Amino acid sequence: MKILVTYQSKTGFTKMYAKWISEKLKSDLIDIKNIIDIDTNDYDLIIHGGWIMGGMITGLDKVRLFKPKKLIVFGVGYTPKEVVDINKIKETNKLGDTPLFYFQGGMNPKKMGFFFKMIFKMVTKEKLVYKDNTNKEDIDDLINIVKK
Numbered sequence: 508m509k510i511l512v513t514y515q516s517k518t519g520f521t522k523m524y525a526k527w528i529s530e531k532l533k534s535d536l537i538d539i540k541n542i543i544d545i546d547t548n549d550y551d552l553i554i555h556g557g558w559i560m561g562g563m564i565t566g567l568d569k570v571r572l573f574k575p576k577k578l579i580v581f582g583v584g585y586t587p588k589e590v591v592d593i594n595k596i597k598e599t600n601k602l603g604d605t606p607l608f609y610f611q612g613g614m615n616p617k618k619m620g621f622f623f624k625m626i627f628k629m630v631t632k633e634k635l636v637y638k639d640n641t642n643k644e645d646i647d648d649l650i651n652i653v654k655k
């Protein structure tokens with residue numbers, strides 16, 4: 508089975524998960540902004556990961572345009588895994604039966620830029636300091652369903 512991992516990442520955490528997943532599955536990996544450069548029909552499965560912004564998984568609309576034969580999605584947000592409402596994310600992003608995984612990312616103010624920093628301050632009470640909550644083992648469930 509030929510697999511493509513696509514990602515949209517602003518500050519690097521989603522890219523990190525995408526890299527880990529593609530390494531484990533020995534798949535191709537591409538930033539979603541370059542998807543136009545490849546023939547997506549070559550792939551039996553696309554795994555798309557996007558950072559979460561106001562509940563929306565970024566890049567999902569773009570990947571849908573290419574009508575993947577099979578799609579698996581992962582969202583990366585700041586919310587701790589224990590409290591995240593996965594069904595709400597599913598609903599917000601109209602994912603239906605598409606498998607969805609949630610991974611915790613982090614915060615990198617240096618790469619956020621003024622605009623995103625301002626919005627983030629408006630919507631959360633979090634202090635804007637560097638934090639990396641990524642965990643490589645979190646990808647195991649996704650890897651397992653692909654290998655099945």
Ligand SMILES: Cc1cc2nc3c(=O)[nH]c(=O)nc-3n(C[C@H](O)[C@H](O)[C@H](O)COP(=O)(O)O)c2cc1C
Pocket residue numbers: 515516517518519520521522557558559560561562563583584585586611612613614615619623624626627
């Ligand atoms: C404007 C803005 C909105 C965000 N909205 C959410 C959100 O709704 N839920 C969430 O869990 N995280 C939210 N985050 C946090 C990011 O998803 C998180 O920092 C993520 O790790 C960024 O991934 P990246 O490094 O791949 O860009 C938001 C961040 C910004 C800047």
